[in-house]
Amino acid sequence: MGYVLGKFDLVYKLYCILLWWTLIDSFVQGVFRLEEGASEPYARLVFHNAARRRTKDSFSDARIKAVTVFFKTKLWLPMTNTRAKKIHLTKEEYLQSRVDWICVNMEAWNWFCEYWASKEFKELSNRNRRNRLNKPGLHRYGPDGHVRKEQRMV
Numbered sequence: 340m341g342y343v344l345g346k347f348d349l350v351y352k353l354y355c356i357l358l359w360w361t362l363i364d365s366f367v368q369g370v371f372r373l374e375e376g377a378s379e380p381y382a383r384l385v386f387h388n389a390a391r392r393r394t395k396d397s398f399s400d401a402r403i404k405a406v407t408v409f410f411k412t413k414l415w416l417p418m419t420n421t422r423a424k425k426i427h428l429t430k431e432e433y434l435q436s437r438v439d440w441i442c443v444n445m446e447a448w449n450w451f452c453e454y455w456a457s458k459e460f461k462e463l464s465n466r467n468r469r470n471r472l473n474k475p476g477l478h479r480y481g482p483d484g485h486v487r488k489e490q491r492m493v
Contacts, residue, residue: 353447356440357394401438402455409436427464430456 403423410418413435428436433452442448454460 353398353441353444354394357397358390397440398451401441401451404438405433405436405452405455408438409433412436425468427461428456432456 403420406423406426406428407418407420409428409432410416410423413432430452433455434449438448441451
């Protein structure tokens with residue numbers, strides 16, 4: 340019997356893949372340039388923080404994409420990312436959907452489908468959504484900024 344990857348192994352493997360993609364993107368786009376006299380440890384810190392943010396956002400975006408793909412391809416219903424954020428599917432429904440960069444490794448895709456469908460994840464997701472909505476000081480003006488909102492109020 341072969342070695343079975345654990346939860347940590349799969350997440351770490353995906354993190355390394357995303358870290359590599361981030362590295363390639365950053366050099367291609369010229370985002371991370373080490374200026375003359377800049378310290379290498381500081382550059383590494385900046386890179387690490389940016390990679391961590393991108394990785395976190397990628398996993399969240401992957402679930403939302405899986406929901407929209409399921410609705411559009413299996414149910415033939417229109418779905419927006421805004422609506423998809425609030426919808427949780429079952430493991431079987433997630434498995435019928437596809438997110439290209441995760442589906443490269445079907446073991447990882449199965450794990451994510453199981454995790455997103457778990458009661459634990461749904462409770463965490465709903466709690467975090469409520470917390471974000473209750474944060475004071477977050478504006479919900481859409482594309483309108485604070486200045487244009489203030490001008491309209493006068």
